[in-house]
Amino acid sequence: RRPPPPPRDRTPPRGPLRRRTRREPGAPSRAGRNLPAAIGVGAALLAPVLVGLLFFPVAFVAVVALFAAVGVWEVARALAIRHIHVPLVPTLAATLVLPFAAYFAGTGGLAAATTFAVLALFLWRSLDPAPDPARSIMAGAFTVLWIPFMLSFAMVLMRADGGYRVIITLLLLVVANDTFGYLVGAFFGKHAMAPRISPKKSWEGFGGSIGGAFVVGGLCSVLLLQQPVWLGLALAVAIVAAATAGDLAESMIKRELGVKDMGTILPGHGGVMDRLDSIVFASPVAYLLSATLVPGLL
Numbered sequence: 470r471r472p473p474p475p476p477r478d479r480t481p482p483r484g485p486l487r488r489r490t491r492r493e494p495g496a497p498s499r500a501g502r503n504l505p506a507a508i509g510v511g512a513a514l515l516a517p518v519l520v521g522l523l524f525f526p527v528a529f530v531a532v533v534a535l536f537a538a539v540g541v542w543e544v545a546r547a548l549a550i551r552h553i554h555v556p557l558v559p560t561l562a563a564t565l566v567l568p569f570a571a572y573f574a575g576t577g578g579l580a581a582a583t584t585f586a587v588l589a590l591f592l593w594r595s596l597d598p599a600p601d602p603a604r605s606i607m608a609g610a611f612t613v614l615w616i617p618f619m620l621s622f623a624m625v626l627m628r629a630d631g632g633y634r635v636i637i638t639l640l641l642l643v644v645a646n647d648t649f650g651y652l653v654g655a656f657f658g659k660h661a662m663a664p665r666i667s668p669k670k671s672w673e674g675f676g677g678s679i680g681g682a683f684v685v686g687g688l689c690s691v692l693l694l695q696q697p698v699w700l701g702l703a704l705a706v707a708i709v710a711a712a713t714a715g716d717l718a719e720s721m722i723k724r725e726l727g728v729k730d731m732g733t734i735l736p737g738h739g740g741v742m743d744r745l746d747s748i749v750f751a752s753p754v755a756y757l758l759s760a761t762l763v764p765g766l767l
Contacts, residue, residue: 518640522633526572530624534568537617540742543731544612550726554599555608559589564617571621575628579621586613616742619749622756631694635763638689638701639755642708643747645685646678650713653677662713667720675713682709700762707758708751715750719743 521529541564545555563586570582590609594602623639626632654674662670682705690701719742723731731740 515640515644519637522636526627526633530568530572530627533620533624534565534617536741536745537568537620538564539734540616540731540740540745541612543740543742544616545608547723547726547728547731548608548612550728552601553608554601554605555612556590556593556597556605559586559593560609560612562586563589563613567613567617567621568624571624572627575625579618579625583613583618616745616749619753620745621752623748623752626756626759629759632759634693635755635759638686638693638704639708639748639751641685641689642682642705643712643751645681645705646709646712646747649681650674650678653680663717663720666717666724670713670717670720675709678709678713679706682706694763696763703762704755704758707754711750711754712747715746715748718750719746 518529518532521532538561541555541560542557545557545560548555563582567579567582567586570578574581587610590606590613594606599605623636626635629635650670651674654669654671654677657677658669658671658673660672661668662672662675683702686701686705686708687698688701690696690698690704694700719731723729731742734740
């Protein structure tokens with residue numbers, strides 16, 4: 470008879486093979502985000518935005534233009550990975566001009582500034598001997614239309630009496646979309662919305678975003694906008710849909726470029742563009758709904 474095998478050593482291994490049972494401080498959560506850092510950075514960013522929005526409108530426009538410029542720089546750096554070179558000088562110049570054109574001259578000024586921005590891209594590349602000008606011009610036009618052009622619709626809202634209230638509602642709905650979607654998706658998410666683009670974004674999280682936005686939108690409609698509750702609910706659905714589409718669109722671009730985040734400037738968030746992606750799509754939607762559903766606003 471063979472001797473019995475020796476007893477197995479059940480002592481947990483040491484070193485890198487040891488299984489981690491507790492999440493270390495600062496480690497990403499189930500949804501892939503360092504939550505304490507994300508909350509702290511989000512609050513630090515929201516405070517100066519609200520101060521400028523309520524007391525210094527031109528300073529608010531300047532902050533938006535600055536954030537948009539950083540986002541454009543991040544996108545240009547990411548596109549360069551695939552050898553697509555954005556003409557940075559005219560693109561950044563347009564990014565700084567468009568929000569002010571929208572604030573001081575409305576949609577007409579925004580349209581004129583955007584037209585001149587695209588013409589400037591063509592002129593810049595016609596004088597620049599760098600190779601592949603067609604892809605460069607298209608990349609610059611895409612970046613201008615994606616970031617500063619869409620964000621500038623919020624600056625048009627700033628021109629209206631009480632338009633800052635719509636922008637505050639917009640920001641609160643975007644925060645509600647991110648917060649409730651994150652919480653519900655982290656604990657109950659099982660069915661991915663777009664597994665090939667953003668595997669961690671689930672239908673359960675989307676439902677949480679809608680539910681949280683309903684509460685925030687209803688309260689903002691009555692207490693902030695002095696409008697019927699149904700307007701807040703309509704804004705909630707539209708803003709959540711636009712913010713989710715913006716998030717998925719940026720995820721698609723990042724996956725195509727092979728990058729995880731557009732940048733690392735914001736701890737717990739990634740890059741500035743990783744925070745602007747929702748607001749970029751939500752701004753023109755908020756403008757269109759306000760122009761059509763709120764009498765006399767614009």
